[in-house]
Amino acid sequence: MIPDEAVSEGFRAQFGVLPELLAHAPGRVNLIGDHTDYNGGFVLPVAIEREIRIAARIRGDRVIRLYSGNFSSEVTIEVDRPKIAQGRERWGNYPMGIVAEFEARGVRVPGMEACLVGDVPGGAGLSSSAALEIAMAVLLNEASGAKLSRRELALLGQAAEHGPYVGVQCGIMDQYISAMAREGSALLIDCHTLDARQVPISPAACGILIINSNKRRGLVTSEYNQRRREAEEGLRLLKELSGGSYPSLRFVPADDYARHAEALPEVIRRRVRHVLTENALVLEFAEAIESGDMERAGSRMYASHVSLRDDYETSCEELDFVVECCKKLPAVYGCRITGGGFGGCAVALVRPGEEPAIEALLTSEYARRFGVEPGFIRTRAAGCAAVQRI
Ligand code: GLA
Numbered sequence: 001m002i003p004d005e006a007v008s009e010g011f012r013a014q015f016g017v018l019p020e021l022l023a024h025a026p027g028r029v030n031l032i033g034d035h036t037d038y039n040g041g042f043v044l045p046v047a048i049e050r051e052i053r054i055a056a057r058i059r060g061d062r063v064i065r066l067y068s069g070n071f072s073s074e075v076t077i078e079v080d081r082p083k084i085a086q087g088r089e090r091w092g093n094y095p096m097g098i099v100a101e102f103e104a105r106g107v108r109v110p111g112m113e114a115c116l117v118g119d120v121p122g123g124a125g126l127s128s129s130a131a132l133e134i135a136m137a138v139l140l141n142e143a144s145g146a147k148l149s150r151r152e153l154a155l156l157g158q159a160a161e162h163g164p165y166v167g168v169q170c171g172i173m174d175q176y177i178s179a180m181a182r183e184g185s186a187l188l189i190d191c192h193t194l195d196a197r198q199v200p201i202s203p204a205a206c207g208i209l210i211i212n213s214n215k216r217r218g219l220v221t222s223e224y225n226q227r228r229r230e231a232e233e234g235l236r237l238l239k240e241l242s243g244g245s246y247p248s249l250r251f252v253p254a255d256d257y258a259r260h261a262e263a264l265p266e267v268i269r270r271r272v273r274h275v276l277t278e279n280a281l282v283l284e285f286a287e288a289i290e291s292g293d294m295e296r297a298g299s300r301m302y303a304s305h306v307s308l309r310d311d312y313e314t315s316c317e318e319l320d321f322v323v324e325c326c327k328k329l330p331a332v333y334g335c336r337i338t339g340g341g342f343g344g345c346a347v348a349l350v351r352p353g354e355e356p357a358i359e360a361l362l363t364s365e366y367a368r369r370f371g372v373e374p375g376f377i378r379t380r381a382a383g384c385a386a387v388q389r390i
Contacts, residue, residue, distance in 0.1 A: 011114075021390070305320075
């Protein structure tokens with residue numbers, strides 16, 4: 001976690017005065033339920049103890065000067081004349097998208113100076129972009145007096161990601177958990193109704209261990225958007241074949257799928273099967289956690305990995321290897337790829353206190369196989385984004 005003083009000091013060093021607003025928003029790790037959110041299904045993420053923090057001061061005009069301590073780069077957003085940032089300033093497109101979405105909702109965004117710093121690893125599947133979007137969203141919500149609800153802020157963050165500045169057709173999970181997480185709990189989110197139920201994850205029952213493959217994710221946007229199109233094609237074909245009127249793949253009854261699966265093109269069939277399998281696994285996993293049955297919960301994580309590996313094809317050799325190694329370790333209840341995929345991280349639930357031994361073992365096995373060491377993040381289920389005036 002980054003202390004408030006560090007970001008305030010960064011602001012002062014950059015702008016020569018003290019900030020008046022401090023905002024922060026967490027990254028997330030998804031315990032189970034990937035590529036289900038944009039199919040109207042279930043997800044079960046937790047916010048992690050890694051976040052983006054922003055210190056800011058309002059100006060009298062409509063210019064936003066944003067300095068990123070991580071990139072050592074400054075972006076200027078002219079609220080009345082926004083333009084897409086290029087090159088080293090590309091990170092500025094996320095806040096720019098948020099500004100544009102507030103304005104599109106009729107909220108007048110004030111100018112400001114802002115300094116941000118984060119410790120969510122970028123490009124690792126831990127939602128550094130959603131953390132940046134939601135940190136910016138809670139900040140502008142306060143600075144403008146817009147008083148949008150947390151749910152509206154999550155939807156606004158998703159819209160920013162869909163829009164011209166970013167262009168990823170993401171689901172709602174990442175922005176939702178960053179805006180609405182509850183400390184000590186995962187959230188079982190129904191991405192159709194946008195209702196959520198807290199599923200307490202006690203550190204006494206299990207540790208949450210994130211294993212970073214350190215494999216740079218390539219082609220994420222194009223592969224991700226393609227998966228989304230394939231799932232939508234599956235829905236369209238199944239409706240046509242069955243005459244059903246399901247609002248999303250989540251509502252396709254198992255019988256309908258079984259009856260018409262053969263008529264679907266092979267790739268589409270596997271994409272649809274993943275969504276149906278994964279939604280069932282999320283609900284079983286949540287029940288298992290709630291009844292304290294860690295072995296059963298873990299088995300659902302392994303099953304989810306297989307579905308993402310074989311049917312949705314979002315895994316990679318490195319993460320398959322991590323999951324296979326974990327399967328051999330009795331101290332690991334379950335492990336799976338997490339998030340959008342195509343590289344990035346796996347998440348494991350482990351016996352409390354066993355993290356050091358598990359990390360040592362995985363490090364040596366992984367390094368022997370791939371010549372690089374994996375990274376690790378131990379986390380508890382963290383709380384949601386917040387903003388304060390100082
Ligand atoms: C990315 C997206 C989410 C979700 C996951 C996969 O993180 O932003 O909406 O689709 O991938 O579960």
